[in-house]
Amino acid sequence: MEDIWRQLEAELDRAKSLPEIEQVRIKYLGRKGVITVLAKNTDFGKLSAEEKKSFGQRLNSLKSRAEEAVRAAAERASREAVPQDGATGGPDLSLPGTDRRLGAMHPISLVQRELEDIFQGMGFRVLTGYEVETEYYNFDALNIPPDHPARDMQDTFWLEDGRLLRTHTSANQVRALEQFGAPIRAIFPGRCFRNEAMDASHENTFYQLEGLLVDRDISVAHLIGVMKTLLSAVFHKEVTVRLRPGFFPFVEPGFELDVQCLICGGVGCATCKRSGWIELIPCGLVHPRVLEFGRVDTSAFSGFAFGLGLTRLAMMKFGIPDIRLFNSGDIRFCEQFPVSM
Numbered sequence: 001m002e003d004i005w006r007q008l009e010a011e012l013d014r015a016k017s018l019p020e021i022e023q024v025r026i027k028y029l030g031r032k033g034v035i036t037v038l039a040k041n042t043d044f045g046k047l048s049a050e051e052k053k054s055f056g057q058r059l060n061s062l063k064s065r066a067e068e069a070v071r072a073a074a075e076r077a078s079r080e081a082v083p084q085d086g087a088t089g090g091p092d093l094s095l096p097g098t099d100r101r102l103g104a105m106h107p108i109s110l111v112q113r114e115l116e117d118i119f120q121g122m123g124f125r126v127l128t129g130y131e132v133e134t135e136y137y138n139f140d141a142l143n144i145p146p147d148h149p150a151r152d153m154q155d156t157f158w159l160e161d162g163r164l165l166r167t168h169t170s171a172n173q174v175r176a177l178e179q180f181g182a183p184i185r186a187i188f189p190g191r192c193f194r195n196e197a198m199d200a201s202h203e204n205t206f207y208q209l210e211g212l213l214v215d216r217d218i219s220v221a222h223l224i225g226v227m228k229t230l231l232s233a234v235f236h237k238e239v240t241v242r243l244r245p246g247f248f249p250f251v252e253p254g255f256e257l258d259v260q261c262l263i264c265g266g267v268g269c270a271t272c273k274r275s276g277w278i279e280l281i282p283c284g285l286v287h288p289r290v291l292e293f294g295r296v297d298t299s300a301f302s303g304f305a306f307g308l309g310l311t312r313l314a315m316m317k318f319g320i321p322d323i324r325l326f327n328s329g330d331i332r333f334c335e336q337f338p339v340s341m
């Protein structure tokens with residue numbers, strides 16, 4: 001047994017790689033291995049009780065010493081297979097990483113997620129409606145009857161069955177009021193479609209994030225408060241806003257909310273077309289007709305709505321100069337934006 005042990009030790013010493021060590025293991029401990037066969041071929045019947053005991057003990061001890069030696073050798077070999085950093089003896093951290101392409105979040109998704117988080121913090125629920133809408137929810141229920149000129153401003157893609165691709169996320173307003181009633185706080189992020197002539201700032205497919213809040217005693221002050229909270233969170237600083245009158249049939253009064261240009265601080269630059277202001281969020285108090293379409297008691301409730309251009313906001317936040325990049329499907333475009341903001 002001592003001979004077997006010395007031989008095994010010597011062979012393990014010579015075996016440097018894991019396959020070589022495995023060969024040694026098989027040679028000694030495998031089903032037909034030297035140690036296994038030794039145990040099998042011993043005729044214990046011929047031994048006295050005492051001999052049996054001592055032989056058995058030594059055999060077991062040889063077997064477990066052999067197993068332990070093989071295990072230790074394998075461990076050493078796999079450790080040495082990792083290139084060593086001479087100074088510390090640890091793995092060499094200066095080796096290049098494996099280049100795994102993990103993909104990247106689209107800037108619209110990044111901005112949308114951030115906004116959802118901010119609004120959820122203010123008690124808004126996130127709802128998504130339908131990209132294919134009925135004429136009723138996209139127009140009529142928003143106080144835009146068939147002959148209204150406001151329809152011309154949203155050049156619409158019509159389906160053959162009379163439905164349409166929603167031209168704005170406002171189409172969710174009356175759907176949400178019907179479903180949840182008042183009071184309600186909800187945002188509706190989503191894709192919208194208009195038959196635009198495409199250029200650097202016009203796309204036929206773009207994203208909006210609609211907001212709707214209906215409760216008791218809601219005024220323009222609440223609207224401004226929520227808008228300022230939102231913009232400060234997105235741009236990580238206090239922003240100055242102003243309201244200009246704006247017309248939308250589904251709000252009264254209606255506004256265009258401008259932010260003071262974040263590039264030049266209001267002095268005037270190319271981005272804000274020298275005006276110091278950037279038009280960002282159309283909004284207003286929900287028109288009573290819309291509340292009625294949503295079966296809300298207008299003697300008790302009022303509210304505000306806004307239609308933030310997600311695409312526009314992403315362009316401002318990341319300094320993206322051309323809207324056509326968003327739907328280009330070019331992975332190099334997406335890879336430029338930081339995931340944590």
Ligand code: PHE
Nearest residue numbers: 168170248282283305306307
């Ligand atoms: N839906 C309008 C648009 O797309 C924006 C808007 C939303 C205006 C909500 C007022 C209130 O142009």
